[in-house]
Amino acid sequence: MKTKKARILEIEPLTRVEGHGKVTVHLDENNKVTEARLHIVEFRGFERFIQGRLLWEVPVIVQRLCGICPVSHHLAAAKAMDMIVGVDQLTPTAEKMRRLMHYGQVMQSNVLHFFHLCSPDLLFGFSAPAKKRNIFSIIKEFPDLAKKGVLMRKFGQEVILHTAGKKIHGNSAIPGGINKNLSIAERDSLLKDIDQMLEWSQEAVDISKNYTLEHLGLVEAFGNFKSNHMSLVREDGALDLYDGGLRAIDASGNLIFDHMDYRNFDQFIMEEVKPWSYMKFPFIKSRGNLDGWYRVGPLARMNTISFIDTPLANARHAEFREFSKHKPANMTLAYHWARMIEVLHCVEKIKELLLDPDLQGSDLKLTGERREEGIAVIEAPRGSLFHHYKVNENDQVTYCNLIVSTTHNNTAMNLAVTDVAKKYISGQSRITEAMLNHIEVAVRAYDPCLSCATHALGQMPLVVELFDADNNLIDTGSQFVNKSPIQTT
Amino acid sequence: MSDNKKITLTIDGKTIQAESGQSIMNACDAQGIYIPRLCDSTGLVPQGSCRVCSVKVNGRVVAACTQPAEDGANIEHESDEIQGYRKDLVRMLFHEGNHLCPICEASGRCELQAMAYRFGISQATTYPYLQPVRPVDASHPDIALDNNRCILCGRCIRASRDVDGKNVFEYVGRGIHKRIGVNGDCLADTNADLNDYAMSLEVCPVGCIIRKGEGFFSPVGERQYDSDKIGSNIENHTAHSSLGKLIKVHQIDPNDAIHDDIDQSNVNEDKS
Known part of the structure; x- marks a missing residue:
């Protein structure tokens, strides 16, 4: 009818x-x-019920927001608490342990997404029968690929285990430092698989890159729209997933701002509320709410950064930039390619750190002059993650605002x-x-x-x-x- | 109390020797038999309030920490009935407070958590969660109190009174409203000090008394009960030398009516 x-x-x-x-x-x-x-x-309410809790509990509590990338929340909260306990620069051991944990986290989360969640769409087609379009069909028809996905994720989780204490929801990042270093035995258990991970990471970049090139018509037509992009970048413009200044570019690649101190983020980022969603809509203040929205995450990072400081990933980034004609790539499906370049970067970084003797250091924690407010940004697997807290003189949280990557997007x-x-x-x-x-x-x-x-x-x-x-x-x-x-x- | 008189007990059918005047718990400890406990702590006067140490003596359920060992007593310790009582008591403690192990800094060294693991309690039971909302007292510069995690064991009360010679803590309220109060409007009003024995990690079995800024210092894997189950130091005879050696007793008034029925041999003198 x-x-x-x-x-x-x-x-x-x-x-x-x-x-x-x-x-x-x-x-x-x-x-x-x-x-x-x-x-x-969903409505989680973490920002409210964290109020009244004690500051050193925060990195352990807020990571419970998620079981997939809890390390991002754990580290963002720990960085904010570093600021509150007056520590602007961690000891080398503490910072490198945290970075190692973070690279393991980004690696496993990105691998999980690519191999387990989206590969059924890419390998069987968006219109394949729903009964086929799942991980079990991938295991059946592409067992080698499925196995590599599982083992790569396992490796990332092992990195987290040895740095955070547990594969999920560890407790090692404490205000002003870390509670453990990396033992020689832990280091060696990771090093034995690292070259295999490097090889498989490069294969993953190839798979995602080839998919993009072989389905160019689809990629260019599917969710392709101009936007601003934002991420942290290192002082020299390199990709830095753990710390740096904020850089935003417009759809043509022009800088909107660069190397902004995230501790002043409220001066250049605002959030809009819409009545039909629990999620806010952030935007770049200078561009207004209509034109100031932006993307974050792997695609945005490949667009904003100047280069990658690890050789294999840097070469793949150059390929990506060549593909996008050195302009920002705005295709939604290009996220997958960008995500796998980051996996390669993380594995290279993990290897570099594992060979660094600072990880066996014993200088783990610092203290400084107490502050009332802590703000931190970290590049989580899905994009920039903002944590903002205020703490009273009794060490209790009085204010919390979390702007997660998904909110930015x-x-x-x-x-x-x-x-x-x-x-x-x-x-x-x-x-x-x-x-x-x-x-x-x-x-x-x-x-x-x-x-x-x-x-x-x-x-x-x-x-x-x-x-x-x-x-x-x-x-x-x-x-x-x-x-x-x-x-x- | 006659000193050093040897007596004989039977525990779960096994005959053990004890000294007259010892509590059942002390007699068992000395033989490497661990009776679960939460309100009892080495160096503190036993008070028999948590009842997790319940045993059946000649057909009657008693608290092993306060019940004197008697010659010829037949003690039931690990029967299904007794273990069932103990498990239920521990389960109910989880329901009475807010024991959120995943975010608690006592996790890994918490005796309540360790006891649950020892008993194989790994999931929620059918009891209702009371979900109390008790404010955190963080007024003191070095110590905080999260009464949501308190199990009313009273170890802090006895440690402060009997060892530190202070009276920072006391029970207030009755029945379901009973809780630990402090001797003032808040902890900052009291003479509590971080160096008090009552504030040491040995005294509070859970995460109620918090030493500020020390949370999560121990990595996962290196915490007290990460590898050893609670009670293993008693069950493992090689650890016996450390038992009963902790602290000095500051003052216990022998005329105090509260203590009249308490076996003073359980209070360990400073041996250092």
Whole structure:
């Protein structure tokens, strides 16, 4: 039966992303997409319930935001607490231990995303049957690739184990330093596999690069839109995932700001609130909320940095820049290539650090003159992560604001889903699960952390609900409950 | 109390020798038999309040830390019934407070956590969580109190009173509202000092008494119970030399009615 009413399609829950979210697709009476929105339906409340807790507990508490990249929160909080306990420069052992932990973290998280979460889309196609489009099919049909993914992630987790004390939710970063160094035995257990990891990391860059080049038409048409980009960069412009100054560029590559001290971030970054989302929308103050939004994460970092200080990754970065004609790459699907270049960089850095005798040092912690406020930024796997705290004279937290990578990418992800919805759904009389998966592919490319650490692995039922303009539910569809695809007419 | 008179007990069918006047717990400790405990601590007057050391003597359930060993007593220690009581008591402690091990700096050295591991308690039970909301007292420059983690063992009360010669802590309230209070509006109002025995890591079995700025100093793997289960120092005879050697007793009034029924042989004199 034909109806002439506007509708909203809901894709909930999103699969193969971290945490819970949904997408709504707004259709007018002619089935044209007017807007698509990514909703984060979780509410965690960490910023409130951390208040009253003691400052040295913060790095251990806030990392519980996530089970995939807890190290990023652990280290960002520890850096902010360094500032509060008056330590601006850690001992070499402490800083290198933290960096080693972070490189292990970025490596394992990026590998998890590429090999486990998005590889089914890339290898089987966005429209492949949902029953096939999952990690189990990858294990069956590409066992060698699946095995490398598992072992690379394992290696990253082992790095975290030996630096943080546990593979997930360790406790080693303390205000002003670290609580352990790296024993010779721990070092040697990692070194024995490092060259294998280097080899596989280069293969991963090849896979992602070749996918991009072989599917250029798709890559250029899929969620490709101009945006600003932002990340930390080292003083000399090199990629630095642990510390540095903030650099932002526009879609043409022109500098918006450079080497900004993140401790003053509120002078150049603002957050906008929209009534339909728990997530805020950050933007660059000087550009305003309409033009000032930006992307963060691997793609943004490959665009903002001048070079990479490890040779193999630097050569791959040069290839990437050549591909994008030395302008910022704005293609959503290019995130995958950028992500694998970072894996290679992390493995090179891990090897460099493992050979550094400072890691066996015993000078682990410093103290300084106490401050009331701590601000830190770290480049998490998914992008810039801001932690901002205030602490009273009794050592209790009185204020906390966390701007996570996924929040920075909020506007970009919403634009990406709108772009893809308009291309693949607009005007279609029959909407299939495969079409809706295209929207999920667009979201997945940003590797959003919806902060729940729940991995659906493609087995969580994707339920589509169709509402009429009066918000009445008129149909539901899911490939796992044998319902027919939704008829929109 | 007759000194050094040898007596014989039977514990779970095993005959052991003890000295007259010893508590059942001390008698067992000396034989390498660990009876679980939370409110008892070496060097403090036993008070028998947590009941985790419950044993059955001649058919009656008693606290092993305060019950004198009697010649010919038949003691039931690790029967299913007794272990069940002990497990339930430990489980209920988790439900009464906010024991969030993943974010607690006592994790790895916490006796409550270690006891749960020893008993194989690894998941939530059907009891309701009371989820108390008690303010953290961080007023003191060196010490903080998180009463949400307190199990009311009273070790801090006895340590402050009997060892430090202060009275920083005391029980206040009754029944479900019972909690540890301080001798003032807040800890900063008291004469508490970081060097007090009551503030040492040996006294608070959980993460209630916090030594400021020291949290998470110990890496995972090097914490007290990371590799050794609680009680293993007693079960392992080689560790016996360290038992009962901790501290001096500052003052215990023998006329104090509270202590009339307490076996003073459990209080360890300073041997250093």
